[in-house]
């Protein structure tokens with residue numbers, strides 16, 4: 070401890086061993102890459118669960134092809150002869166949602182992109198608390214392992230949705246729910262530590278000259294998202310702890326008086342409230358959806374600014390809009406609960422705030438759209454993903470409005486329309502931004518480009534199949550098809566044929582179309598995965614450290630960046646998007662460029 | 671390569687990294703306990719009539735614990751001030767006092783827990799309730815021994831503030847007469863459930879504080895001789911955390927003990 074200011078273990082000249090370098094690394098770039106691989110692996114796994122569910126919905130009661138035997142081996146009674154039982158369907162549904170939201174999309178945005186980019190883009194040598202950073206990843210990984218372990222316990226994993234609503238979550242006779250809760254506590258702790266790090270890094274470690282309004286928009290979105298995680302996640306942690314107490318001690322904070330399970334009075338003191346859980350859950354989970362979207366908007370803004378070769382239109386409005394979005398997003402949670410009988414006054418309050426929160430989203434979207442005007446656009450793979458984000462997110466956002474009004478939501482709640490809505494925002498929205506971001510920053514991380522041709526195959530395939538999957542869901546939902554039905558609603562549809570509330574054949578047929586869409590989507594991810602790995606060896610080498618002719622700091626250092634990012638502390642002289650500034654010889658002016666150089670013609 | 675502002679403050683923000691970090695962490699803690707206190711409020715307001723108990727906690731013990739924490743808040747401050755004025759010996763003294771006070775708090779808390787967990791409500795077949803501490807519960811015997819009293823029903827036990835406690839005596843109850851036997855654990859009712867949840871989490875925070883203070887008092891204090899400014903900052907951030915933990919207790923005490 071003779072050098073108190075030094076990084077632990079940094080500064081020694083000997084090469085750190087493999088473990089120190091790749092497993093217990095405290096370098097934010099390595100940790101970012103760890104997060105990246107882990108979260109993408111979880112995403113693939115979550116997608117795989119969904120594939121099985123879509124098979125069951127399209128072909129209820131038929132054995133799952135190819136892996137039916139495997140399912141029976143693992144899940145025994147829940148998958149007799151390889152047929153997905155309702156219980157198994159519920160397990161997969163709950164785990165799909167949980168994995169996608171908490172183990173895939175949030176970590177890829179804040180853990181992977183956030184970790185890799187935030188320190189470099191603000192001009193710092195690492196995160197403010199490197200060891201804490203390593204711990205965040207380990208907590209996350211451990212939480213994920215607990216979740217996955219629950220697949221192999223008797224009774225299987227949690228079965229009551231990613232929302233874990235009691236009483237159901239408390240009365241399903243499996244320890245899976247306990248695993249879920251414990252896993253969540255670790256994941257939440259990881260997010261909290263990560264957020265503290267990201268915020269402190271942005272506030273404290275900005276390079277000289279990097280004023281607040283010179284921060285790239287991506288940094289702003291990470292900043293707001295980190296605040297949301299920091300302040301909205303703890304109430305869910307509180308709820309999770311209380312549910313854990315209920316589950317383990319037999320208390321009934323979430324169980325009402327007079328609860329009957331399978332016809333018999335439940336063994337609980339009662340007096341609790343299932344609605345309390347919903348409040349605590351949605352108090353997190355609505356802000357959470359902005360955690361899912363804001364950094365995605367940030368990534369898209371970086372890619373767009375770079376590929377239109379002109380400044381973003383309305384950068385400041387976008388910054389203020391993202392702050393407003395963060396603030397308002399904690400005031401809307403009960404729009405998920407209109408059906409709980411909250412009364413018109415409260416419903417009106419939440420309708421109003423919900424409409425208000427869509428304003429800043431529209432501002433950000435509009436700014437990006439107007440930015441395109443008059444740009445000389447380069448249509449490379451990252452840009453295609455970024456451009457497509459705009460209409461796809463718009464569909465997602467617009468379909469949210471009818472859900473925000475309690476009158477229309479009473480009809481749409483818990484139908485496939487809701488599923489369609491939020492998948493539009495998260496899948497062709499956020500996940501497209503993630504894809505775009507990977508293609509865009511890959512050259513910085515590896516020194517090689519990903520293959521453009523296969524990138525475009527990946528892009529067009531994903532775009533088409535995503536829409537084949539999610540567009541029909543909107544119609545199915547409006548027709549009244551409920552979510553979370555293990556047979557896709559076929560029993561319901563048939564038992565009511567002709568009667569009001571029955572589902573027309575056309576609606577049921579869509580289930581098959583969606584299955585084909587899901588298979589297609591799986592296939593077009595293969596070129597992507599191969600592209601990521603093969604391009605590391607075989608990709609076209611970058612000609613210099615700034616292959617996209619970009620302005621932000623991560624492009625002004627070597628490729629891949631040195632352990633401490635910059636050999637010399639960067640000094641920032643200008644805003645993040647000075648493209649095509651008149652008077653400069655090149656069409657981009659890096660943030661580090663002082664006024665007196667490059668000005669010659 | 672150094673991370674800047676680990677001990678010096680950054681001029682434009684006026685903070686060193688650790689301080690900002692701990693403030694952010696505390697903000698999330700506010701939301702964590704905020705969520706729990708909201709749950710308390712929600713459960714209490716929503717409780718069916720005549721189900722929420724009053725005066726079940728030992729106010730004397732609660733008051734003593736409040737005083738202990740208040741004193742420890744002062745000692746943490748004095749410990750930090752001692753470092754600021756370069757009196758390491760004084761720091762050691764007040765650091766030790768803080769740890770002892772915190773341990774005393776936990777001691778009293780565990781006594782209270784034990785008291786609740788050995789306290790039983792026995793629902794008898796004739797409708798009456800026997801209430802008291804379990805003295806003997808031998809699986810082979812056909813009776814149990816309880817030190818307490820009988821009540822007409824469970825509702826009568828809800829208000830512990832009532833004057834003139836019924837005399838406690840040894841009750842011998844035949845197993846055949848017992849309908850159910852429940853201790854004053856979380857499963858008895860939601861008051862106890864949320865009480866154990868909140869105070870349990872609070873106690874974990876106290877324990878965490880003890881570990882941090884013990885480290886800063888023992889092995890961690892070597893840093894004083896190599897990097898006094900940074901060490902002082904560490905003590906300050908630990909103190910900030912500790913004051914938050916004390917503050918939570920200031921809410922816990924009236925909510926569970928005084929109402």
Ligand code: HEM
Pocket residue numbers: 232358359361362404405423424426427430465466467469470472473474478481482483487490491494495499
């Ligand atoms: C921009 C305006 C938006 C509005 C007005 C809106 C409105 C709503 C409403 C009212 C619901 C509840 C529907 C119901 O359960 O009956 C809902 C569900 C949902 N929304 Fe949005 N939303 C918007 C944007 C977003 C964004 C950006 C995301 C994520 C990135 C998102 C993710 C979700 C999710 C995950 C659910 C479903 C949760 C569940 O029940 O499982 N929404 N939305």
Ligand SMILES: [Cu+2]
Pocket residue numbers: 354355358401402404405
């Ligand atoms: Cu919402």
